[in-house]
Amino acid sequence: MSNRLNREIETPAEKQNRHKAMEAITVLNTLKESFKEPPKAMGYFYDLFEEVYCHQKALHSDKVKVGTMCIQIPSEIIYALDGVPIRLCNGFYTDDEIGSDLLPQKSCPLVKASVGHLASKNITDRPDMIYSPTTCDQKTKAGSTIEGFGYDVVDVDFPRTKESEISREFFRRSIRGFSADLSAKTGKKLSRKKLRASISKIGYAQSLYHQLSELRKSSAVPILGNDMFLVTNAFFFDRIDSWIEATEALVEELEQRAKEKVHAAGRVSPRIVYTGSPPIFPNYKIPLIIEESDAIIVADETCSSNRMFNDRVAVDEWFVNDMIDSLADKYLKACTCPVFTKNDDRIRRIIELVKSHNADGVIYQAFAGCTVYELEQRSVLEAMEKEGISILYIESDYSPSQHGQLSTRVEAFVESLKIKNRKRR
């Protein structure tokens, strides 16, 4: 009886954290235990996600934390101004449910979860300011909702046409404006030396990703797609130097595995290129179903992973403005986000990935409510059909339901790829 009286009642924040920890640990345990032995170097990433999402460990208490709503805000500039970029895209169902009360029911779960997370004010590394590039409608409007929670939200103008010279010039100006604003807020000057060093640092991080990507091209793929998502997702919030160190160790181990022909999946597991709405931890719902169905994700075309790392920055004369212009070009011109008027680049990229990674098929996942990906699926499906590439389109959300139905579809697709491969052989 007395025990019952002394029991402390859980606060809403504690309840939220408990639910999130359960979501996070479920995914981490699946990754650690349900597949063949994961690379030892993945241990760093499993621990990192557990510390941050299960134990609410803050990583950047001593730094200016710059929240970004999309990948179009150059992290190079944030690091050069001694800040830390924290990408606010969220993958928790717990936060999605909070966001559902604030946004229309049919909104994208990623946006709902991001808004819900910020609305709860229960944030370990709370951003000191938020930059919101005007990419899709929902992210753009979410910016103003978030402002209502007391955050300093600055819109960063982003054009929706990328072919025109006007757009290029527009975004270059926009990024100049962003760096001036951040420089004023942090009280730091954007120096040539620092910006060059941070371009080099991010460039190095990208080179590590490219090395991993090369390894995934071989017939024995040494790492699961889900583990790769974890590595790239960690880049959203981790300390950059620690991330680099951990990824270096991973590259080294995977090179060894590649030499020994260690395959993370089975010998006949179909190779998948994953595209569509971004898998953000812990919402690895579809990627997990794919790899649990005995397929392996060898490459992806999503903004939370391969797209974020793929394109590089080249500068001719290392002056601040030159560097900023090159950065702006990279974040606009190379971007294959479906928010743009045309999507030829995205289609070209998917086809290129299928060819370079010798993939058997493409799985295109769109969040119900993620209008741009939903709108674009038809043209991508048509293009793949023309190329003779098998593709499966799936609509999903963050809810833990629908698992049976989704896995049935994915399994059937994977099985069809296996049959195709068998026939070919």
Next chain:
Amino acid sequence: MKRKVKDLINNMNLAKVRFWIQLVSFILFVYGGYFAVDLGSKLPIFACPYNAQSGGACYLMPLQHQLAMPAKILLGGAGIAVLFGVLTFLFWFIFLNKAWCGYVCPFGTFQDWLTALRKSLGIRYSTYTQQQFEKLSKIKYIFLAIVLMVPLLIGVGVLGGEWSSAFCQICPARIISPMFSGDFSQWAIDFSTKTAMVLTAIGMIFAGLFLAGSFVKKRFFCFFCPMSALHFIFARSSIVKLRKEGSKCTRCGDCYSVCDMQIKDIADDVTSTDILRDDCILCLKCVAACPEDDALHFDILNLKAFSSTRQGFEKRMGIEKPKGDRDE
């Protein structure tokens, strides 16, 4: 072995290699006379014959002289001489194509040195807007028309002899090139006839514009160069090509941001395989700045001589493991 040589070439520091080739070419073409070098007067570069020590000369001057012959003679036996001149010019051009501009032309090299001076002073270059670029880029065809039409008009008697080598009169190379061997005599306005006065005065203005323009804008004069226009007319006949594999291009714009000539197609066009444009100087900076394996390559006789590679890109951009100041 083959792989190693290929990697060595693809990963080279292009800027350095180019600097030395340009320096040697500059000495050869500006001071060649001192070493008794004479590569003839049909060269596809601005090695100006007004410089007495030139080791070879620009084709535009003999072309103007030959075209200025009376029509009857030109259409008769002399036509063969003109044809021979064009063929000699083509002979040179087939080898290096527009790389003559990017690696050999002393006038181009001089502009790169002015750029280096500006850079060392910490001043940023200026650029044209795309509309300005499109308009200005046409001027070279107007100059080419002057090179070709004025002598023909002299030949048919419409213009007098004072119009002889009209383009050379307005060309800044006539005034600037001799300076390198200590000859400043071209810095003057010729008052002998009204036409000469106007033409040489324009020449002086152009020389001034050239010096100021090249300081603030990379390869300022190359936008207007009639030789570049002439090159482009024969570009298809060359054994060297600048090629692009659109499927590998991500349109990141890296090649465009390093392009001295602001050629937008280099980044945006993913359908053309032959990506050489009329303003291109084949300096290959775009290939060196491209991070995608083989998306851009420089071909000799359809073999890849210099290709864009991820590794080469990282080396040239100074991307390396960060040292010191860890963020923890």
